[in-house]
Amino acid sequence: MFFERVIFVSDFMLWLHANYIRPQLEAVPPEDYRAHFDLVKNELPHSIWAELDKCLEFTAIHAFALGFRTGKGLARLIPAGSSEARSSEPRAAALTPQ
DSSP states (O other), X not given: OOOOOOOOOOHHHHHHIIIIIHHHHHHSXXXXXXXXXXXHHHXXXXXXXXXXXXXXXXXXXXXXXXXXXXXXXXXXXXXXXXXTOOOSSOOOOOOOOO
């Protein structure tokens, strides 16, 4: 039996990409990947750049969602109170005798 999975990108995810994910990606220096980015941009006609941006948008949104789901799943495996556990609660500084 064949199942087709259709994935819709919500308006929120599009907003998140435009206002958080893309600015974060643009802030990262490409370093070793600069030549690859330049090669793609130089080989594609300018009229196709918008299509490339949509492909990058799709990839970034789903990579972010995968990271979110993976992190959420891993949180159950990390024992509470361990050094790997992350918490939004403020941590009290250890008291040191003066």
